[in-house]
Amino acid sequence: MADTKVKAAPKKSTAAKASTGAAAKATKATKGKSNGVETIAQPDPVLPGTDKPNAAASGSDTPTPEATQPSFPKETYLQWYEQMQLMRKFEDKAGQLYGQQKIKGFCHLYIGQEACVAGAVSALEKGDKYITAYRDHAHPLALGTSPNAVMAELFAKATGCSKGKGGSMHMFDKEVGFMGGHGIVGGQVPMGAGIAFAEKYNKTGKLCICSMGDGAVRQGALHEAFNMAMLWKLPVIFVIENNGYAMGTSVARTSNVTDLYKIGLSYDMPSEPVNGMRVEDVHEAVARAAERARAGEGPTLLEFKTYRYKGHSMSDPAKYRTKEELEDYRHRDAIEGVRHTILTNNMATEADLEVIDERVKAQVAESVEFAENSPYPTPDELYKDVYVQADYPYIHD
Numbered sequence: 575m576a577d578t579k580v581k582a583a584p585k586k587s588t589a590a591k592a593s594t595g596a597a598a599k600a601t602k603a604t605k606g607k608s609n610g611v612e613t614i615a616q617p618d619p620v621l622p623g624t625d626k627p628n629a630a631a632s633g634s635d636t637p638t639p640e641a642t643q644p645s646f647p648k649e650t651y652l653q654w655y656e657q658m659q660l661m662r663k664f665e666d667k668a669g670q671l672y673g674q675q676k677i678k679g680f681c682h683l684y685i686g687q688e689a690c691v692a693g694a695v696s697a698l699e700k701g702d703k704y705i706t707a708y709r710d711h712a713h714p715l716a717l718g719t720s721p722n723a724v725m726a727e728l729f730a731k732a733t734g735c736s737k738g739k740g741g742s743m744h745m746f747d748k749e750v751g752f753m754g755g756h757g758i759v760g761g762q763v764p765m766g767a768g769i770a771f772a773e774k775y776n777k778t779g780k781l782c783i784c785s786m787g788d789g790a791v792r793q794g795a796l797h798e799a800f801n802m803a804m805l806w807k808l809p810v811i812f813v814i815e816n817n818g819y820a821m822g823t824s825v826a827r828t829s830n831v832t833d834l835y836k837i838g839l840s841y842d843m844p845s846e847p848v849n850g851m852r853v854e855d856v857h858e859a860v861a862r863a864a865e866r867a868r869a870g871e872g873p874t875l876l877e878f879k880t881y882r883y884k885g886h887s888m889s890d891p892a893k894y895r896t897k898e899e900l901e902d903y904r905h906r907d908a909i910e911g912v913r914h915t916i917l918t919n920n921m922a923t924e925a926d927l928e929v930i931d932e933r934v935k936a937q938v939a940e941s942v943e944f945a946e947n948s949p950y951p952t953p954d955e956l957y958k959d960v961y962v963q964a965d966y967p968y969i970h971d
Contacts, residue, residue, distance in 0.1 A: 645854050648921040650696060651912055654853050655927065657695070658688040658909045659934045661712040664721060667938050668711065668728055672888045676946075677728045681742045684712040686883040689908035690815050691716045693856025694783055698864055701778065703751050705766045706785040708743035709815075709882075710755025713785075717750040725941035731948035738951045739959070753782075760786060760793030763812070767799040770810035770873075781809035781867040783860070789820025791834055800873075804841045807872035811863045812838070814875070815850065817882045822894050838875030850878030851906045881906075 644651060665683045672681045684691070687709075694704075695716045706713055714724055719735055727734030727745055734740070735747045746754040753769060756762040766784025773780045790796065791814060803810055814834050818825060825832050838845030844866065848859040856878060863874035881903040885892035892900075916922050957969050 644915055644919050644921070646857070648916075651916050651921055652930070654689075654692050654696065655909065655912050655916060656930050656934065657692045657716050658853070658912065659931060660721065660937060661688045661691065661715055662909060663934050663938045664715060664724070664941070665711060667942060668725075669884065669888065671728070671942070677742065678730070679741050679743075680708070681728070681888045682709040682886065683882070683884045683888070684709055686903065686907070687815060687817060687850065687880045688712060689853040689856050690785070690813070690850050690878045690880055692908075693853040694813070694860045696853075697857045697860035698783065699780070701751060701780045702864075703753050703769050703773070703780065703782040704785075705753040705762045705769060705782060706755055707759065707762055707787055707790065708755050708757050709787070710743065710745050713755070714745055714747045714750065714752045717747070717752050719747045719750055719752065721937050721941040722944040723747070725938075725945040726948050729945040729948070730950065731945055732951040732955070733944070733948040737955060737959070739955070760790035760795055762786065763790065763793070763796045764799040766812070767803045767808055767810055767873075770803065770808040770867075771806065773809055774806070779868060781811065781864060783811040783813060785813040785815055787820060788814055788816040788818065788825050788834060789823075789828070790814075791837060792828065796837075800838065800841045800843060800875075803873040804843050807870060809867035809870075810873045811860060811867060812843075812873060812875045814877045815880055816877050817880050819882075819886070819892075819894060821886045822890060822892075824894070833877070835875055835877035843873055843875050845875040845877070847877045847879060850880030851903075851908050851911070853908055853912060 661684060665685045668677060668681065669683055669685075671677045691712045704713055704717065711724060711728070714735060715721060723733065723735040724745065726732075727736050727738065727740060728742055730738045730741055732738050735745055740746065740755075743757045744755055746752060753765075754762075756765070763784060763786055766782050769782040769784075773782060786796075800812070802808070803812075816825065816834055820828065825834070831837060833847065835845040835847050844863075846859065849855045859876050863876060866872070866874055883900065883904065884890075913927065916927065917924065958964075960966070960969050
């Protein structure tokens, strides 16, 4: 999937212009109260892929968006649809299995944020590197890691992509360029800069895209990494996946700067907000940043305005937001936006999309069966993969 690189059409659609312009204007979080819960509204009140307001904004429960002129080829939209459906169905199943205690430990689901990964992968090249925090199941799936290997990792099985040693929060797959999910908040930011330094030093022509949550921007290491990345013009794209609440506290309650992309401006780093609920906007922003990085012009900071439908982790009841707010964002769902564009532009029929849906369901079901039937790591695996040098001394007596 990561091999496919597409370019935007020369002219943006009316909807794309409206969405981009609205996202640029949506720079100040606004407070509201409902049922005693303080909530934060971020992105523009427009349905993904349309010029129509969402249900909450229009007062209608059944919005009927108009047809949108597509900005990309049919194959790209179908690829996005299947990728995002795989992420969504996989995460839905992971949540169910966690409730059955078949997946243990921490578990952070990506449901609602799928466009952030899908748009980035389609805009980049094979050989580029990806690094993120611990909400990391969707990244390897989009890059082409087998769902079997990802699910087995969640089950802590030896057939997992990290041999069952990483679990939900620490997945890696260097074969597809995924440099891992990282459990220390913000810890992956200087590592992302370091990976980009290696790409520049080795003259590979490749880059690193480093994703973080909105809570990570309060870590001091971010500022050190930003400064060095700009000083050395490293080929890195820093991405803030701003879902509004970090671990459960809104951006407006934890940061004086609520337009998080502006943090990059302190270092003269090109920075911009992006509608993270619209995969076309994500692709276009990442493609621009990648072009700069490959030209030797250094890093870019992108703030993806997105939203998670679930709590921070499976143990989070998300009582800090209202049901109305959650429903409002569901009307902006990125997958439904792509589906709408496909159907209204006759790129595929409902029956065609049902075939994709069934294929995705079969993949997820197969991944569960594979994980269930896989063995756990043997005790001697504890002493392997500690160092690159297999016979490194002092690992054990």
